[in-house]
Amino acid sequence: MKRDRVEEIAELLDKRGKLTLEQLDDYFPHVSQMTLRRDLYQLEQEGRIIRVRGGAMSVKEVQKVSGEPYTKKTAIHTDEKIKIAQKAARLVDENTSLFVDGGTTAMYLAKELPDINVHVFTNGLAVAIELAQKKNVHLTVLGGQVLKDNLSTASPVAKSYFDNTNFELAIISASAFTPENGFSCASQVEADLLKMTRKKAKSMYMMLDSSKIGKIMPYTFARLEDIDVLITDDNFPAELKDKFTQRNIVVM
């Protein structure tokens, strides 16, 4: 009842960006302004909105506003990435352990992941901070030198973590893909890390928005047939899709 209303307010704010108390009052004529205020206060505590004079605004809205969260990367193809992340989040079962990489898409995945009992390993600082908000998620960060452009860590030393850990699933993303060159990224240590991940994980899901297709980055870390599931957006070319499905790779 209360929670329903609070959720509705949150959704409204995500859609509209910003609302005044008066507007909210119009949406919820059967409750008092004070109640709405209290709802907003609660959402603020949860970090989902920001109260401003006269009403409140969605955090998501602010994040989209002119600027770069970490790199200029995040600004582009945001909506696709969020959709992909939502798909991926639905594939994570409770009581599993999984690896998540440090990319932008992975950060959205971290946001979309429900607060369920899973153990996540990641080399992404932004991913870690998002996941740290969730009470039921166990979280381990791989240490190492920090790559400043994407806020991920990578270092040979990370291997020592992997020696004693296991995970069923790895959900990763790539900076570039072509059928010939496979999935590639810009950093060698990162590529090494992801290769190692491939060996450790029982299955591997790849998040790839269609803007990455046709691009080539210096270091290939996986080939087409190395993955089990490809999570992408609606602009993914049909003829490419066949190449995956022919190898029993699920494309979604």
Place this chain on the structure above:
Amino acid sequence: MKRDRVEEIAELLDKRGKLTLEQLDDYFPHVSQMTLRRDLYQLEQEGRIIRVRGGAMSVKEVQKVSGEPYTKKTAIHTDEKIKIAQKAARLVDENTSLFVDGGTTAMYLAKELPDINVHVFTNGLAVAIELAQKKNVHLTVLGGQVLKDNLSTASPVAKSYFDNTNFELAIISASAFTPENGFSCASQVEADLLKMTRKKAKSMYMMLDSSKIGKIMPYTFARLEDIDVLITDDNFPAELKDKFTQRNIVVM
């Protein structure tokens, strides 16, 4: 003149995340509140800040850690911590390597640290994200299980990092201090990590705001005489100060 002040406000907000008008008034005592309001209005128009009730907050701040309650973050003893962090930041020389812990004060240190060529090791995720903004700072994060309440990592595995690394200086903070029980914190693994740090670092600076004095936490990781410099605020009791200076520990 006006532009200078406006820029200064913007920078302040980027550092502090959020400021009330009163706090701004303290920073700019020679101009009226109305002028500051107008400055904030202008910055809002430029999309660089968001005005909230009582003051304003930096857009960058919102974009950074979106899941975190903004109100909580700027909670207790902020001003003291920032002053301590500023003192500490001045003590860091170029071309050194240092360890910084994962506490709140350490995060302010990270913000205040000039963009100079140093190598920083940290177990704090928030610290890491702040430092990643600085082009000249080399950064290594210690991996491990993430303690969600203070966004720091700690794990026995972190030892493997320490084996191959050296740093001249460790700047750390404690959750509690009494002369009898020394410096203590709430987590055992964290205490272990800090003990190890003590051995690795040539010298150790302790940041301790006076509110921590007289408190005791479960795990002691350093005694009074283990440190070289104590960085604290103006409320630090004079008689305690003597205990440090008698042992040639600099109190500042």
Place this chain on the structure above:
DNA sequence: TCTTCTTTTGTAAGATTTTAACATGATTTT
């Protein structure tokens, strides 16, 4: 330098929004 125009700043009243405190009704627990 003086005058004029524009910009910046200060003041204070008035409007708006928020908080705090208490009372009431609903829901859950024991």
Place this chain on the structure above:
DNA sequence: AAAATCATGTTAAAATCTTACAAAAGAAGA
């Protein structure tokens, strides 16, 4: 069913913000 907890409504008081106007400070041109 009583007690305890939670959600809600009402109101007055507090805090914050805006508006409007006037003074001061700069800038530009004669």
